[in-house]
Amino acid sequence: MSDSTNAPSRTAGRALVAALRAHGVERVFCVPGESYLEVLDALYDEKSIELVVTKHEGAAANMAEADGKLTGRPGICMVTRGPGATHASIGVHIAQQDSTPLILFVGQIARGHMGRDAFQEVDYQQMFGGMAKLVMEINDPDRMPELMARAFNTAMAGRPGPVVVSLPEDVLTELSTAPDCAPISLLPPAVSQASSQAIAQALRAAQRPLVIVGGSNWSDEACASLRSFVQAWDLPVACSFRRQDVLDNTNAQYVGHLSLGMNPALKQMAADADVILAIGTRLGDIATDAYTLLDVPKPKQRLIHCHRDARELGRVYQPDIAVQADALVLLQALNGAEAPKAPPAWSGWTAQGRVAFAAFTAVRPANPAINGVDLTQVVLHLAEALPANAIVTNGAGNYAVWLHRFYQYRAPRTELAPTCGAMGYGLPAAIAAALRHKDSPVVCVAGDGCFMMYPQELATAVAYGASLIVLVANNGMYGTIRMHQEREYPGRVSGTSLKGPDYTALARSCGAHAERVTSARDFPAAFARARAAGGVALIELVTDPLQITPDKRLA
Ligand SMILES: Cc1ncc(C[n+]2csc(CCOP(=O)(O)OP(=O)(O)O)c2C)c(N)n1
Numbered sequence: 241m242s243d244s245t246n247a248p249s250r251t252a253g254r255a256l257v258a259a260l261r262a263h264g265v266e267r268v269f270c271v272p273g274e275s276y277l278e279v280l281d282a283l284y285d286e287k288s289i290e291l292v293v294t295k296h297e298g299a300a301a302n303m304a305e306a307d308g309k310l311t312g313r314p315g316i317c318m319v320t321r322g323p324g325a326t327h328a329s330i331g332v333h334i335a336q337q338d339s340t341p342l343i344l345f346v347g348q349i350a351r352g353h354m355g356r357d358a359f360q361e362v363d364y365q366q367m368f369g370g371m372a373k374l375v376m377e378i379n380d381p382d383r384m385p386e387l388m389a390r391a392f393n394t395a396m397a398g399r400p401g402p403v404v405v406s407l408p409e410d411v412l413t414e415l416s417t418a419p420d421c422a423p424i425s426l427l428p429p430a431v432s433q434a435s436s437q438a439i440a441q442a443l444r445a446a447q448r449p450l451v452i453v454g455g456s457n458w459s460d461e462a463c464a465s466l467r468s469f470v471q472a473w474d475l476p477v478a479c480s481f482r483r484q485d486v487l488d489n490t491n492a493q494y495v496g497h498l499s500l501g502m503n504p505a506l507k508q509m510a511a512d513a514d515v516i517l518a519i520g521t522r523l524g525d526i527a528t529d530a531y532t533l534l535d536v537p538k539p540k541q542r543l544i545h546c547h548r549d550a551r552e553l554g555r556v557y558q559p560d561i562a563v564q565a566d567a568l569v570l571l572q573a574l575n576g577a578e579a580p581k582a583p584p585a586w587s588g589w590t591a592q593g594r595v596a597f598a599a600f601t602a603v604r605p606a607n608p609a610i611n612g613v614d615l616t617q618v619v620l621h622l623a624e625a626l627p628a629n630a631i632v633t634n635g636a637g638n639y640a641v642w643l644h645r646f647y648q649y650r651a652p653r654t655e656l657a658p659t660c661g662a663m664g665y666g667l668p669a670a671i672a673a674a675l676r677h678k679d680s681p682v683v684c685v686a687g688d689g690c691f692m693m694y695p696q697e698l699a700t701a702v703a704y705g706a707s708l709i710v711l712v713a714n715n716g717m718y719g720t721i722r723m724h725q726e727r728e729y730p731g732r733v734s735g736t737s738l739k740g741p742d743y744t745a746l747a748r749s750c751g752a753h754a755e756r757v758t759s760a761r762d763f764p765a766a767f768a769r770a771r772a773a774g775g776v777a778l779i780e781l782v783t784d785p786l787q788i789t790p791d792k793r794l795a
């Protein structure tokens with residue numbers, strides 16, 4: 241117990257909650273556990289922090305991760321030891337792969353019992369060591385403020401990611417007079433004039449340049465700077481996997497999404513480019529079509545790679561120019577560089593990329609072969625009916641291919657989707673979004689498999705007064721896996737069928753408005769009714785299991 245200051249004595253659990261407040265936390269997602277009662281008790285008095293109690297720790301961790309994506313500040317999740325922490329591990333994995341700031345607090349067994357394989361004991365350093373940026377166990381109540389500040393700084397510094405903080409139960413009730421630690425503000429490194437000039441010069445010498453953007457840390461300001469830069473230079477921009485909201489898709493320079501189900505013309509464009517300017521993105525395996533679009537380790541294209549974390553530069557690809565920079569600072573510097581005289585040498589190339597994007601995503605007539613809801617028509621309707629500030633969430637499954645292809649993301653942080661391909665993400669993410677942005681329509685698009693990971697959270701959404709619409713694309717199977725199965729083991733269906741419950745009855749039992757739609761013709765009216773209903777609504781879309789992707793039917 242510290243007596244070195246005049247600060248009043250308080251428990252470490254109370255110091256933890258004070259640190260959350262000092263770091264600007266407004267919302268905590270949790271499932272309670274007896275291991276952290278002292279923190280729950282401190283939250284009872286802390287009126288500035290809302291406690292969102294979920295039904296499953298996986299959902300709580302997904303919500304916290306989505307909140308981190310939306311705010312750029314660590315999302316906060318609290319769970320109990322052993323079973324709680326193992327359930328919540330999905331959120332740590334998503335935050336790691338998606339570069340999202342997240343802090344997972346785990347109530348731990350008392351210090352005196354450690355190492356005995358006591359009830360629900362887990363060594364979190366071992367469990368999360370390969371997944372989190374940092375794993376800490378706070379064993380000294382006097383160090384709570386210091387270690388909390390470190391958790392926040394680590395989650396946000398460089399490439400953002402997850403931090404796991406283990407809280408031995410007996411420490412939480414010990415007294416300390418250690419004072420609060422004020423948060424530090426991390427100022428991004430400056431971009432030298434030499435760096436921005438080198439980039440500008442390489443671009444001016446290009447015939448077929450391509451900008452690839454991705455990663456996290458895209459604030460409104462950074463997205464606006466990107467738009468001004470690529471408009472002034474007329475540079476084509478591709479967004480990396482599930483980062484489609486970095487540039488308004490209606491912008492004349494937007495040429496598409498480096499995704500699963502990639503536009504073949506975009507693939508060709510990346511292959512044919514002579515200079516690639518990659519900003520914020522890791523150039524992962526999906527964005528590079530399994531490391532085939534660019535040669536590993538030395539692409540034939542001249543590669544300019546900019547990332548705020550130096551460890552991501554040269555990790556896979558050897559860039560010709562590597563700049564450690566935050567996207568905003570870099571783009572502000574590039575906006576200060578001299579643009580080429582209009583029209584630049586590549587203006588035809590940019591226009592051609594845009595034409596190919598428009599052709600790939602164009603409105604098309606309903607497909608008469610489809611026996612059930614045509615998802616193309618559904619997503620085209622969403623794109624037309626929803627305003628630019630609508631937030632659209634999804635998890636993993638082939639249904640997302642329609643969404644990513646035919647929806648137009650028009651504003652920053654309106655796409656909440658796991659780049660790590662975790663099923664079940666969409667509904668928890670939609671709840672986090674609905675609580676964070678009460679004025680934005682929120683739509684979760686899920687497959688039947690994806691939805692069934694956390695369907696019980698519909699009741700959480702209703703309990704917290706969230707306003708959101710869930711669209712469940714029900715094809716009665718784990719369609720993505722069936723697609724791979726039919727390719728490798730044709731006609732031998734094994735483990736990929738799915739018998740769900742009555743989705744509308746399930747939703748109604750949670751207090752949601754619910755409808756079933758069997759033809760895309762009926763979708764606009766059903767969607768309008770769901771929006772008018774307010775609160776939580778679910779629309780089951782009975783789709784054709786044979787229509788496995790927008791372009792492919794199972795034989
Ligand atoms: C948590 C998790 N479990 C398993 C998988 C493997 N997986 C990827 S997509 C998929 C099927 C998704 O089914 P559904 O949501 O119904 O979408 P569909 O492909 O049928 O459109 C599965 C099982 C995964 N990505 N994540």
Ligand SMILES: [Mg+2]
Nearest residue numbers: 687688717719
């Ligand atoms: Mg399915």
